Amino acid sequence: MTKSEKKIDFEENISELERIVTELESGNVNLDDALTKFNKAYQLSKECDQKLKEVSESVNKIFTEEGKLEEFHIEEE
Amino acid sequence: MNNNRYITVSQLTSYIKYKLEQDSHLELIYLKGEISNFKANSPRYSSFTLKPAHSPISPITFATNTKSLTFVPEDGMKVLVECRIGVYEATGNYQVYVNDMMEDGIGNLYIAFNQLKEKLEKEGLFRAEHKKKIPKIPRKIGIITAPTGAAIRDILSTIKRRFPMCETILFPTLVQGELAKDDIVKKIGIANTYPLDVIILGRGGGSIEDLWPFNEEIVARAIYNSSIPIISGVGHEIDFTISDFVADLRAPTPTGAAEMCVPNRVDLINLVNQYQKRLVQIINNKIDNAYEVLNRYKNSYVLKNPMSLYEKLEQNFDYLYERLFSSIKLIINNNTNRLNKLENSYVFKNPNMLFIDKLYNYQDLVKRLNLNINNIIDNKRNNYIKLLGKLEVLNPISTLKRGYSITKVNNKTLKSVNNINIGENIKTELEDGFINSEIISIERK
Helix, strand or coil, X not given: CHHHHHHHHHHHHHHHHHHHHHHHHHCCCCHHHHHXXXXXXXXXXXXXXXXXXXXXXXXXXXXXXXXXXXXXXXXXX | CCCCCCCCHHHHHHHXXXXXXXXXXXXXXXXXXXXXXXXXXXXXXXXXXXXXXXXXXXCCEEEEEHHHCCCCCCCCCEEEEEEEEEEECCCCEEEEEEEEEEXXXXXXXXXXXXXXXXXXXXXXXXXXXXXXXXXCCCCEEEEEECXXXXXXXXXXXXXXXXXXXXEEEEEECCXXXXXXXXXXXXXXXXXXXXXXXXXXXXXXXXXXXXXXXXXXXXXXXXXXXXXXXXXXXXXXXXXXXXXXXXXXXXXXXXXXXXXXXXXXXXXXXXXXXXXXXXXXXXXXXXXXXXXXXXXXXXXXXXXXXXXXXXXXXXXXXXXXXHHHHHHHHHHHHHHHHHHHHHHCCHHHXXXXXXXXXXXXXXXXXXHHHHHHHHHHHHHHHHHHHHHHHHHHHHCHHHHHHCCCCEEEECCEECCXXXXXXXXXXEEEEECCEEEEEECCCCCCC
């Protein structure tokens, strides 16, 4: 389902990104592998960047007494 | 009267102050009573009196640091006070300076709190190993708190500010009163049926009685048994509830809970940008290095002068060839010299030299042989002649010459007279013939 896919993308993307950067910085990667990994990592970073910059309203729901989820709007002060 | 030492009232007060403040018994006193005439005179200083008092007319004033109060004192409230005694010189009255104060009934609550805390701690409910990890970037967040009030407002606004790209579900609950604990437990249960990444359990500030539902055992166990991690943000920074201890993460306030719950979008963007920069840096470095290495090799002597590879071989070859050539020459020269030497040698030129000895030997031997042979022949001849002489002498014919004769009878030579008889015929040989006779008589010698 898209929500959990999104979640896997995001947090795992950032972890993967960090992992690749650390690996490349360690200097033990040959040039070919380095280029492949670089491309992958840069791609990930662009995806993350894009998602983060998406202007999105946070979705707030509330669990009602009837046991359903409805949209929830905070009462303004 | 005139001989006595006279002092002033202020000196007397000073002395009384000194005496009272010196007394160790008056340094720390515990009092119990009911507050009356509570006045928050300034943000820092409040005063009240404690009933039953010595005299309602000039009450003993209690002074306390308003800020240090953990609750809002009210007239009529029963309190337990830890204090020390001082003298206010201006009025000569003694004063009570309050170090600490708490509500009397509250003592029981504190005891219950500590007892439950110990009990649950012994059971291991607070152990760090049991605490679940809070996901760094949650996308679905459950919130259990009152549907109105500062807490939910602060939580939602914090999330919206920091990380709007997530979904929140509020499970509204009672947060104080007798019914609250069951409601909280129920809502934790319901929240666990949803695919949430994390739950915030929050409540605004309040007194220990207000916050009490979050110190209840069933709530603590519900938090412990929750399979979704729970961040507890109850009360103010200084409030610690059992829920805080058993939760997977404690935040000082509901806002704090929201801050710990979601990352800041701006921080994440910066982080990602940082990674991008680092990536580009790394790859550029790698490429530069690779270029450097390549150029180094391109500029290497061998690649620029590939013939140099052959040069060495050629040199080797020339060298070996020369060596071979001169070696062979040397051998040929040597052999030629030897040959010449041999050809010019005395022996070669006079081969008879080799056997001259033998020749001499041979000649010598031949001589000797001849000599010896001649000797032998001479000897033999002499011998022969001698023998011949002897033989001549011995020759019966010679004997015959000398007058002797040979007599034979029946062709057998007669040597003895015994061998013959009278009347037998004998033949006698003389040098020049034969005589045939008959025996007439025999004479023995």
